[in-house]
Each structure stands twice: as structure tokens, then as C-alpha cells.
Amino acid sequence: MTVRAVKQISIGRNGVGSFILQCKKMDFHYCDWAGSSKGMNGFIKSLLPKFAASHPQVEFSVSPRPSKHPVIIAQYINGREKAICVRNMEPYEVLKKAELLRDANGEKLRKVTKPVQSINESVRGVWSPYHGNGLRV
Amino acid sequence: MKRLRLDRWTGQLLLARPGASPASTPRAALRAAAAVPSRCAAVRSQSTGAAVPQIPREDVDDYYDGTDHTRFPPLEPLPPRATSLPSPPPERALQSAKLAALHARLSLPERLPLQTLARALVDASADENPQFNNTTLAFVGQSLINYHVAEWVMCRYPRLPMDIMYATMKGYAGASSLHHVARAWGVEHAAAPGGEVDPGLLQFSLHKPGDAIVGLGYRRAEADGMKKYKWRHGMSSRVVFDDDFGEVVDTEDAKDELRLRRDTEYGNEYTRALAEKAFATCARAVTGAIYAHAGRDAAKAFVQAHVLSRTLDLSKLFAFAKPTRELSMLCAREDFEPPVARLLSETGRMSRTPVFVVGIFSGKDKLGEAAGPSLEVARNKAAMNALKSWYLYSPGEGVRVPSDMLADDARPWEPAYIDIGEVVGR
Structure with missing residues (x-):
């Protein structure tokens, strides 16, 4: 006859209380010889030190991948990873791609049609046909 | 697909060691063939070719794969005895990129050193020595988290029945919730614990669950009978004997059957519970580490940011x-x-x-x-x-809790609303 409890787990929402950057690791692969890596090599020499220093929450690794196009691979907290091939790009274009990967949340890309997504219940409530004065047809 | 015929395999295949062989990369294989004969090259018994002259073993490195070490310097060598230790030595914490990234990702205070964070990632099942595992930190963290959650729930919802109160506590600070918290921090776990593992990985073992005590609660003498015969245990005894979530402190013997099957199945209830417990213990240990190094206020802010900010619909309980x-x-x-x-x-x-x-x-x-x-x-x-x-x-969102009084410039305490109790006791 007493009230009993149902087990539930609280739901976390990133950005409420604390924000955690979803990108946790970035791998930069380059080739010393190939021409498609020219921009990537310039990026690693000139822009990457500053980029890496300004993002201590991301683990960076730079490694050669001879005879292959240069690529940036980012790993995310949700377990997925995203890779962008940066062949024949200028250093600043590579930086743009690195920032794009940094800002992504790792989810598959999908079209967002609603301006707000929320797990809170509606403040206004659900419309009920049994309340109010009714509608005369 | 053709079937492999073992009788046709030559000695070379059978002798080849995967990974450690000199011919693991094509270029290295070419170089090795030109200069140094493979250590494990088999000589056929009927071979007519001249025997390759064997050069002395001493001047060939066992694991040398032909890499140009001036261009690609070798990885940092492990300290001696690292592989024989149950968990990574504390000095390796400073070299781990994963650990530094985790420290920055959680915006942990500067005063919390990487060595302590590394210790918070070693579960008692990986390293039994309490000076190197996270048991003590987790005990502090568990007490802090449960205290802050309990005072907040009691002040915010003063009329909750005790059962719902326990369920709310568990929903916020229970093992499965904190497991999700630690996962959302990007904590990864190592496949198996050991001294050679990166200190930035959570280390726990599924084979020997540590008997570290990270919570309060008595082990009831009648626990087996309660499980077997479903003996009734009332709310009052749950408050007195059981742990912070009103759950019977469990004995490990009850899981023998599941434990026996853990290696044959991909993962069962028992192994999942162990992993969940390890992640939750890690989250608690990080909270305890913050308290130890940065103090009470930082720990409270951390609990509010990571545990109490989560959403739980109490009306569904x-x-x-x-x-x-x-x-x-x-x-x-x-x-x-x-x-x-x-x-x-x-x-x-x-x-x-x-x-x-x-x-x-x-x-x-x-x-x-x-x-x-x-x-x-x-x-x-x-x-x-x-x-x-x-x-x-609820008295409202901005309800004050007792720990607010610990601040130096706190206003005088106004007594919180206390309800007279449940409608129907149990």
C-alpha cells in the first residue's frame, strides 16, 4: 500500500553545468616527399604549435604516412571518428579543416530542422480537447 | 576461398614470428634481404644453394626493423621493471598526453597534479596496493558526492518518501550514473592493467575484483537469506544497515555462477557491473582528488557542475x-x-x-x-x-543547503522546511 520507487538514471547534457569539448584526439598524417602534403607540412611547421597550445584538452599526434595523401583524423568522446583528407590544401585551409573537426561533436551529420531541441517538458503543456470552453463547429 | 593445407607449408612460414620479424614492412624486408640475413630464415633440407653465412647474433638488435632512427627516433623507453608492476609508475604520468588532455578537458585546478589524476585512474582490481590505487580518493569522493546530493535533495524536495529519496540519490550519484559521467569525460579504459600501460587510461581487471571498500554500510549477517527467501527488510533497517542508496551491501559469493561464465561470453552482467563500478569509482576518485588538492569549495563546485546539473524527472520515480x-x-x-x-x-x-x-x-x-x-x-x-x-x-530552485553556510560571507541560516514524514510508513 506504500509508494515504491522506480529506478531511473539522471541524464547529462553537455554545456549544462560544465562543457566538455567532444573532440578528444587529433592525428595529423603527412608525407615528406609527396606534393599533395606541401600545405600540410607548412601547417605542421607554422600553425600547428599554436593550435595545439591553445587546445590543451585535445590530444595531438603527428606521424608520417609515406606515399599517402595527408589526412587529419579526429576521435570523439562518443567513440566515433572523423577523417578529412587535406591533399593539395594551403596551410590556412588545413587549419580551417582542423577547426571544423575540433568543433564537431562526432555525431553523424544530420539536418537540424527545429531551432531548439530539449528534453525538458513543455512549459505550455499539451493541448487537451476536454478542457476550456470547447470549440463550436 | 581455398582451404589452407598445413602439410604444404614451408618452414619459413612456421618459423616467422608475427610483428617481431625483421621483414614486417616491405622496405625493411628488402633491406634485410640485401644486408642481414633473417635470424629465423629456414634452410631447406634439400637445398642446393650455398648456405648463407651466418653473422654473429650480438651485433643485430633483436627488434631492429630497418627504421632510420635519425629521422624517426625510437619511442621513449619504459623505465626498468615497468612491465612487472601492476600499474604505471607515478613518474610516467608527466609523459602521458592522454592524461594531460583529460586534466585540461575537466578544467581541473592547477594544484591537482597529473600524478594524482593518474592514481585516480587505477582501480583496486588493477593494483591492490592502496598507496597506488584510487580506493582512498574514491572513499572521500563518494562521501562528498553523496553528502552534496543528499543535502540538495532534502532541501529541494523536503516531502519525498524515504524510498523515493534513495532512488533519487541513486539516480544522481549511483554507480550507473557516475559511470555515464566518467564516460562523458572521455575516460578510456585499457584492455588489461599493467605497468607498461599509458597512465591516461582507466585500469581495472575483470578477473580479480578488488575488495576495496569505497562506501559505508554494514554487511548483514542475514543477507543470504534475504536474497534466497526474500526476507522482508523494512525501511528503518535499510537506513541503519545498508549503504547510502538503501541497498544491501552485497556479497561476492552470490555472483559465482556469472563469474564462471565471464571468459566464455563476450561480456555478461557480472563483467558489465565490474566495468561500471570501475568507471564510477574513477569519477568519485577525481572528486576526492579535487577535495584533497583544491579544497572544499572546488569539490562542491565540481559536484554541482558534473553530478547535480544532470536531469532527473522525479515524478517518474x-x-x-x-x-x-x-x-x-x-x-x-x-x-x-x-x-x-x-x-x-x-x-x-x-x-x-x-x-x-x-x-x-x-x-x-x-x-x-x-x-x-x-x-x-x-x-x-x-x-x-x-x-x-x-x-x-519544493520551496524553489534557489533553496539554500547547509554547506552554503561554510562560506565566509554567508547570510545567517534560515531553517529549512522539514516535513513530518511519510503518509504511510513501511
């Missing part, structure tokens, strides 16, 4: 057995007029999908209202809504 009777007892206790259910509106009484809207009134006050497909269901739902609105009374 209630399961009523006889809501109408409980509501009439509540009204009798509070000197309200006895509750009366009235039909507010209805439609399609004779149809396949009727809807009745029933309100429960005490005198002229409406206590609750609900719609249902029959009069009985609608009345029960209305009574549940009335009870929930009683139990979930």
Missing part, C-alpha cells in the same frame, strides 16, 4: 499501490476534508475509445486531475497526480 487510499489517509492526517472524485468531462462513453476526465476534490479545493479510458483508471491517475503534487513540493 513513483509507483503507487493504492493511491486513493493513501490520498484519503493523507487528507485525514492533514485535517483536509475527505477527498471526493468527481467527473469533470467525458466523451464517447459508449464508444471504443472513451475518455473520462476526473478531478479529486477536498471540499472546494481541487487536489488533482487526470484523464483516462475508464472511470476507475481516471480516478486512480487523478489520485496519483494529487499525491505527487504533495510529495514533490
Whole structure:
């Protein structure tokens, strides 16, 4: 006859209380010889030190991948990873791609049609046909 | 696909060691073939070719794969005895990129060193030595988290029944919740613990669960009988004996059957519970580490940011057995007029999908209202809504908790609302 409890787990929402950057690791692969890596090599020499220093929450690794196009691979907290091939790009274009990967949340890309997504219940409530004065047809 | 015929395999294949062989990369294989004969090259018994002259073993490195070490310097060597230790030595914490990234990702204070964070990632099942595992940190963290959650829930929802209170505590600070918290931090786990593992990985073992105690609670003598014969245990004994979530402190013997199957299955309930516990212990240990190095206020802010900021709908925690009777007892206790259910509106009484809207009134006050497909269901739902609105009374969002008084410039304490207790005790 007493009230009993149902087990539930609280739901976390990133950005409420604390924000955690979803990108946790970035791998930069380059080739010393190939021409498609020219921009990537310039990026690693000139822009990457500053980029890496300004993002201590991301683990960076730079490694050669001879005879292959240069690529940036980012790993995310949700377990997925995203890779962008940066062949024949200028250093600043590579930086743009690195920032794009940094800002992504790792989810598959999908079209967002609603301006707000929320797990809170509606403040206004659900419309009920049994309340109010009714509608005369 | 053709079947492999073992009898046709030559000695070379059988002798080749995967990974460690000199010919692991094509270029290295070419170089090795030109200069240094493979250590494990087999000489066929019927071979007519001249025997390759064997050069002395001493000047060939065992694992040398032909890499140009001036261009690609070798990885940092492990300190001696690293592989024989149960967990990574503390000095390696400074070299781990994963650990530094985790420290920055959680915005941990500068005063919290990487060595302590590394220690928070070593579970008692990986390293039994309490000076190197996270047991002590987790005990502090568990006490802190449970204290902050409990005081917040009690001040924010003063009328919750004890069972719901325990469920709320578990929903926020229980092992499965904190497991999600630690996962959301990006904590990864190592496949197996050991001294050679990166210190930035969570280390726990599924083969020998550590017997570290990270919570308060007595192990009941009658725990086995409670499980086997479903002996009744009332709320009062749960408050006194059991852990912070009102759950019986479990004995490991009960899981023998699952433990036996852990290696044959990909993962079972037992291994999942162990992994969940390890992640939760890690989250608690990080909180304890913050308290140890940065103090009380930082730890409280951390708990608020990572545990209390999560969403839990308390109205979904209630399961009523006889809501109408409980509501009439509540009204009798509070000197309200006895509750009366009235039909507010209805439609399609004779149809396949009727809807009745029933309100429960005490005198002229409406206590609750609900719609249902029959009069009985609608009345029960209305009574549940009335009870929930009683139990979930809240003084407001910005309610003060006792630990607010620990601040130096705290206003004088105004007593919090205390309810007289549950409607029906158990």
C-alpha cells in the first residue's frame, strides 16, 4: 500500500553545468616527399604549435604516412571518428579543416530542422480537447 | 576461398614470428634481404644453394626493423621493471598526453597534479596496493558526492518518501550514473592493467575484483537469506544497515555462477557491473582528488557542475499501490476534508475509445486531475497526480543547503522546511 520507487538514471547534457569539448584526439598524417602534403607540412611547421597550445584538452599526434595523401583524423568522446583528407590544401585551409573537426561533436551529420531541441517538458503543456470552453463547429 | 593445407607449408612460414620479424614492412624486408640475413630464415633440407653465412647474433638488435632512427627516433623507453608492476609508475604520468588532455578537458585546478589524476585512474582490481590505487580518493569522493546530493535533495524536495529519496540519490550519484559521467569525460579504459600501460587510461581487471571498500554500510549477517527467501527488510533497517542508496551491501559469493561464465561470453552482467563500478569509482576518485588538492569549495563546485546539473524527472520515480487510499489517509492526517472524485468531462462513453476526465476534490479545493479510458483508471491517475503534487513540493530552485553556510560571507541560516514524514510508513 506504500509508494515504491522506480529506478531511473539522471541524464547529462553537455554545456549544462560544465562543457566538455567532444573532440578528444587529433592525428595529423603527412608525407615528406609527396606534393599533395606541401600545405600540410607548412601547417605542421607554422600553425600547428599554436593550435595545439591553445587546445590543451585535445590530444595531438603527428606521424608520417609515406606515399599517402595527408589526412587529419579526429576521435570523439562518443567513440566515433572523423577523417578529412587535406591533399593539395594551403596551410590556412588545413587549419580551417582542423577547426571544423575540433568543433564537431562526432555525431553523424544530420539536418537540424527545429531551432531548439530539449528534453525538458513543455512549459505550455499539451493541448487537451476536454478542457476550456470547447470549440463550436 | 581455398582451404589452407598445413602439410604444404614451408618452414619459413612456421618459423616467422608475427610483428617481431625483421621483414614486417616491405622496405625493411628488402633491406634485410640485401644486408642481414633473417635470424629465423629456414634452410631447406634439400637445398642446393650455398648456405648463407651466418653473422654473429650480438651485433643485430633483436627488434631492429630497418627504421632510420635519425629521422624517426625510437619511442621513449619504459623505465626498468615497468612491465612487472601492476600499474604505471607515478613518474610516467608527466609523459602521458592522454592524461594531460583529460586534466585540461575537466578544467581541473592547477594544484591537482597529473600524478594524482593518474592514481585516480587505477582501480583496486588493477593494483591492490592502496598507496597506488584510487580506493582512498574514491572513499572521500563518494562521501562528498553523496553528502552534496543528499543535502540538495532534502532541501529541494523536503516531502519525498524515504524510498523515493534513495532512488533519487541513486539516480544522481549511483554507480550507473557516475559511470555515464566518467564516460562523458572521455575516460578510456585499457584492455588489461599493467605497468607498461599509458597512465591516461582507466585500469581495472575483470578477473580479480578488488575488495576495496569505497562506501559505508554494514554487511548483514542475514543477507543470504534475504536474497534466497526474500526476507522482508523494512525501511528503518535499510537506513541503519545498508549503504547510502538503501541497498544491501552485497556479497561476492552470490555472483559465482556469472563469474564462471565471464571468459566464455563476450561480456555478461557480472563483467558489465565490474566495468561500471570501475568507471564510477574513477569519477568519485577525481572528486576526492579535487577535495584533497583544491579544497572544499572546488569539490562542491565540481559536484554541482558534473553530478547535480544532470536531469532527473522525479515524478517518474513513483509507483503507487493504492493511491486513493493513501490520498484519503493523507487528507485525514492533514485535517483536509475527505477527498471526493468527481467527473469533470467525458466523451464517447459508449464508444471504443472513451475518455473520462476526473478531478479529486477536498471540499472546494481541487487536489488533482487526470484523464483516462475508464472511470476507475481516471480516478486512480487523478489520485496519483494529487499525491505527487504533495510529495514533490519544493520551496524553489534557489533553496539554500547547509554547506552554503561554510562560506565566509554567508547570510545567517534560515531553517529549512522539514516535513513530518511519510503518509504511510513501511
